[in-house]
Amino acid sequence: MALSAETESHIYRALRTASGAAAHFVALGFTIFVAVLARPGSSLFSWHPVLMSLAFSFLMTEALLVFSPESSLLRSLSRKGRARCHWVLQLLALLCALLGFGLVILHKEQLGKAHLVTRHGQAGLLAVLWAGLQCSGGVGLLYPKLLPRWPLAKLKLYHATSGLVGYLLGSASLLLGMCSLWFTATVTGGVWYLAVLCPVLTSLVIMNQVSNAYLYRKRIQP
Numbered sequence: 323m324a325l326s327a328e329t330e331s332h333i334y335r336a337l338r339t340a341s342g343a344a345a346h347f348v349a350l351g352f353t354i355f356v357a358v359l360a361r362p363g364s365s366l367f368s369w370h371p372v373l374m375s376l377a378f379s380f381l382m383t384e385a386l387l388v389f390s391p392e393s394s395l396l397r398s399l400s401r402k403g404r405a406r407c408h409w410v411l412q413l414l415a416l417l418c419a420l421l422g423f424g425l426v427i428l429h430k431e432q433l434g435k436a437h438l439v440t441r442h443g444q445a446g447l448l449a450v451l452w453a454g455l456q457c458s459g460g461v462g463l464l465y466p467k468l469l470p471r472w473p474l475a476k477l478k479l480y481h482a483t484s485g486l487v488g489y490l491l492g493s494a495s496l497l498l499g500m501c502s503l504w505f506t507a508t509v510t511g512g513v514w515y516l517a518v519l520c521p522v523l524t525s526l527v528i529m530n531q532v533s534n535a536y537l538y539r540k541r542i543q544p
Contacts, residue, residue: 342393
């Protein structure tokens, strides 16, 4: 027996709500897992994985889910209020990423090692630079009068698309980091595969939530 359109809609929204809840849980759980593994403060390098996972796994995930009609933890706020929270979370993510990147550069300087010779390092640099550009672009949405010649709807579309690319770059950097000698020396077997699944899962959820949040805004706008 075929399901009615209303029933299908309820199922779809329930699945999106469940996947969003899973993304919240996985993003936080992965960050805590990395913090326990790295033991921040035990060495200069120990801050690098903690800050990077905090930036690209937790803060950016929460910043993007703010706009999800099903998964946002701030649904009671106005659109403007959620936009402000999004900007604050993204700025915190950028600061954590810059600090984490700077500390690993300093760590390698102390050891006399070359910089940016691995795919992980190169992807990390690209993700941090992209995050900086993304935050700069967000200023134009906070203060649209700065860009009077650009339609606001197009700015939002470009910003959302660029933000999704930046998030995927950050996730790719995390994945490559889990292939590093530091990570694989401690995490092996099934636990390693579960850890790898974390950024994969959140990336899939974010891709779905971001695209549908934009379509939702288009649908409710007059």
